[in-house]
Amino acid sequence: MTSRSPTLLLLMAEHEYRTTLTVEEAGERYWGYTPAHARRLANEGTFPIPAFRAAESRKAPWLVLVSDLAEHLDTCRARAVKEREELRKVSA
Secondary structure, three states: OOOOOHHHHHHHHHOOOOOEEEHHHHHHHHHOOOHHHHHHHHHHOOOOOOOEEOOOOOOOOEEEEHHHHHHHHHHHHHHHHHHHHHHHHHHO
């Protein structure tokens, strides 16, 4: 993914040009997680994309970069396109 990824630009526009989202926002919107589940995954280090705290405080919110989310979505889409093409070849 390049810095000019359409996915990145559209995600930033969707989220008012913020560069970060909370894990609660991203988790609910893109993975269907409850806020508590998203926080738990971030605490365990198993959230689907890198999550971090911008401050050295346990009270600081867990964040994700919109650019990491865009890269993840682009990767998922590329995988789906490849799988779709393979299925089309098999059924042809």
